[in-house]
Amino acid sequence: MNGLDGASLVTVGTVMALYLVGLLAIAWAAARRTHGGEDFHLAGRSLGAWAAGVSSTASSESGWVTLGAVGMTYVHGVSGLWYAPGCLLGYLVNLYLVAPRLRRLSRTQGSLTVTELLTTRWGDPGHLLRLVATAIVLVSMMAYVAAQMTAAGKSFASTFGLEGHGGYLLGVLLGAAVITAVTSVGGFRAVAWTDLFQGLLMAGALLALPLYAIARLGGFGALVSGLGAIDPHLLSATGDRVGPALLGFVVGELGIGLGYPGMPHVLNRYMATRDEGEIRRLRLIGILWGVAVFYGAGLVGLVARVTLPGLPDGERALIALALHLTHPVIAGLMLAAVFSAILSTVSSQLLVAASAVSYDVVEGALGRHPDDRRSLRLGRLTVAVVGLLGVALALTEVRLVFWFVLFAWSALGAAFGPLVLLALAPRGLNRYGALAGMLTGAGVTVAWKLGRSVADNPAAFAAVPVGAVAVAAALLLAGRLGGVLRRGHAAAIVAAAVVTAGSWWLVQQGGFNHLYELVPAFLLAGATALVVARLTSAEA
Amino acid sequence: MDSHHLTVGAHLLLWAFPLVLVILAVAVHLLPFRRRGDTP
Numbered sequence: 001m002n003g004l005d006g007a008s009l010v011t012v013g014t015v016m017a018l019y020l021v022g023l024l025a026i027a028w029a030a031a032r033r034t035h036g037g038e039d040f041h042l043a044g045r046s047l048g049a050w051a052a053g054v055s056s057t058a059s060s061e062s063g064w065v066t067l068g069a070v071g072m073t074y075v076h077g078v079s080g081l082w083y084a085p086g087c088l089l090g091y092l093v094n095l096y097l098v099a100p101r102l103r104r105l106s107r108t109q110g111s112l113t114v115t116e117l118l119t120t121r122w123g124d125p126g127h128l129l130r131l132v133a134t135a136i137v138l139v140s141m142m143a144y145v146a147a148q149m150t151a152a153g154k155s156f157a158s159t160f161g162l163e164g165h166g167g168y169l170l171g172v173l174l175g176a177a178v179i180t181a182v183t184s185v186g187g188f189r190a191v192a193w194t195d196l197f198q199g200l201l202m203a204g205a206l207l208a209l210p211l212y213a214i215a216r217l218g219g220f221g222a223l224v225s226g227l228g229a230i231d232p233h234l235l236s237a238t239g240d241r242v243g244p245a246l247l248g249f250v251v252g253e254l255g256i257g258l259g260y261p262g263m264p265h266v267l268n269r270y271m272a273t274r275d276e277g278e279i280r281r282l283r284l285i286g287i288l289w290g291v292a293v294f295y296g297a298g299l300v301g302l303v304a305r306v307t308l309p310g311l312p313d314g315e316r317a318l319i320a321l322a323l324h325l326t327h328p329v330i331a332g333l334m335l336a337a338v339f340s341a342i343l344s345t346v347s348s349q350l351l352v353a354a355s356a357v358s359y360d361v362v363e364g365a366l367g368r369h370p371d372d373r374r375s376l377r378l379g380r381l382t383v384a385v386v387g388l389l390g391v392a393l394a395l396t397e398v399r400l401v402f403w404f405v406l407f408a409w410s411a412l413g414a415a416f417g418p419l420v421l422l423a424l425a426p427r428g429l430n431r432y433g434a435l436a437g438m439l440t441g442a443g444v445t446v447a448w449k450l451g452r453s454v455a456d457n458p459a460a461f462a463a464v465p466v467g468a469v470a471v472a473a474a475l476l477l478a479g480r481l482g483g484v485l486r487r488g489h490a491a492a493i494v495a496a497a498v499v500t501a502g503s504w505w506l507v508q509q510g511g512f513n514h515l516y517e518l519v520p521a522f523l524l525a526g527a528t529a530l531v532v533a534r535l536t537s538a539e540a
Numbered sequence: 541m542d543s544h545h546l547t548v549g550a551h552l553l554l555w556a557f558p559l560v561l562v563i564l565a566v567a568v569h570l571l572p573f574r575r576r577g578d579t580p
Contacts, residue, residue: 078551081554082554084554085557085558236547237547238550280569283565283568283569284565287565288565291558291561291562294558
């Protein structure tokens with residue numbers, strides 16, 4: 001419960017309503033400039049530095065940054081902040097290495113999606129690579145969308161004190177209706193423009209709130225002494241870890257950054273940027289935004305721990321601090337910032353999921369049509385259907401979805417990240433290596449995570465090797481029946497299954513179970529891709 | 541390295557990193573590095 005009186009609730013609610021109306025107005029303006037498929041899927045490759053820069057960063061940071069990251073430092077203190085340099089390392093790679101090269105490659109190829117970029121880069125005559133890429137994108141994105149809608153519903157219900165009174169349902173429906181309308185009507189341009197609006201709101205909120213709260217507390221000295229008085233461990237940057245545990249912890253936290261080059265909903269911002277000059281400006285905007293948001297979120301958690309030490313759930317620290325310290329209008333803006341983090345990610349992922357179906361599969365199978373308006377209509381319809389599916393998953397709270405979402409960041413990062421980086425190199429990989437890398441990245445993510453928790457979950461013990469063999473057999477059979485399976489494909493599928501099962505065995509040998517799964521999955525995916533490409537170089 | 545030095549080093553890394561990053565990003569943006577393909 002939030003302790004707000006009726007008048008304050010009305011004020012907070014009004015600010016939230018204005019924010020949602022603002023999103024719809026931006027979408028309407030974007031829709032007036034959206035006339036065809038390239039407009040819908042990539043904003044006609046016309047984004048400027050601000051829209052592309054803030055949109056790429058805001059869409060990569062979900063409700064996790066305003067809820068989870070804040071909760072990390074609230075609960076663990078300074079040592080909960082290590083995600084920040086990890087994420088910023090990922091920003092560095094994306095902004096300085098990937099962005100300019102990816103923009104040039106996608107423009108040269110005429111690719112509109114990351115899947116199309118990868119399949120065109122190495123050729124995919126049997127469509128096996130496209131099939132696997134689409135499946136990974138769809139499963140990961142739908143799980144993400146449903147989980148974000150759930151987060152929106154829960155934040156809405158708890159802020160307005162409507163838990164158990166239909167608040168969750170209302171929050172999910174309101175958030176989903178607005179964001180599906182925005183994405184469906186305005187396509188990529190609306191998503192990028194609303195991301196810019198929401199991203200600036202997030203950065204403003206996450207900078208202003210902690211600085212104001214620290215000033216109210218009496219300055220940084222008071223923050224440090226306040227944390228020390230609650231528990232001296234909160235001031236330890238290592239969380240009092242030493243030796244291999246510390247090394248595994250820091251490598252794992254920094255390893256979060258490995259995910260960024262593999263996020264299709266981030267990479268397509270660079271593909272949509274107008275020219276090289278805008279990419280150059282976009283880099284500075286992205287770095288400044290990232291530092292403000294990650295360190296701002298960390299500081300919110302720290303200062304909330306001193307100001308409101310008894311919160312039952314650290315993830316609610318931002319909203320609780322805003323309601324405690326600020327005027328209801330400002331608190332409404334802070335709540336809008338929490339929703340912005342969620343909805344900017346949902347819109348981007350909805351569009352990627354819809355593009356995977358309507359552009360990569362349906363249009364890919366039917367052939368690109370000279371009538372570009374068909375692509376637009378198909379895209380809009382698919383977004384609406386995918387949005388409804390996300391709502392259905394969020395409302396039924398299907399357990400499987402929340403199981404999948406645990407893997408989504410790592411699976412996308414490991415399946416696509418190494419391939420995107422290798423796609424930008426002049427040589428080294430071929431289509432078979434790419435298939436092996438993609439399957440290995442997704443497979444090792446699942447195997448490592450299950451391997452780590454095998455003591456708690458004996459059923460998982462057998463599931464990984466059985467699953468790896470089953471997926472490999474299904475792909476081999478599908479390729480054979482479709483008449484597209486070559487020896488290189490078979491080598492890639494078998495290699496991925498062997499590495500997946502091997503990694504599951506490795507993680508249980510002890511010493512590795514502190515390591516975040518993205519790190520081994522990314523490295524093994526890249527290595528497997530290169531080895532398979534080398535072995536099949538004659539065939540390709 | 542004892543745990544005191546370790547935690548001081550970790551603090552430095554954690555808090556100096558964003559400052560160095562911002563300074564470098566601004567410097568790279570402002571300094572006239574020539575891009576590939578630019579004419580002199």
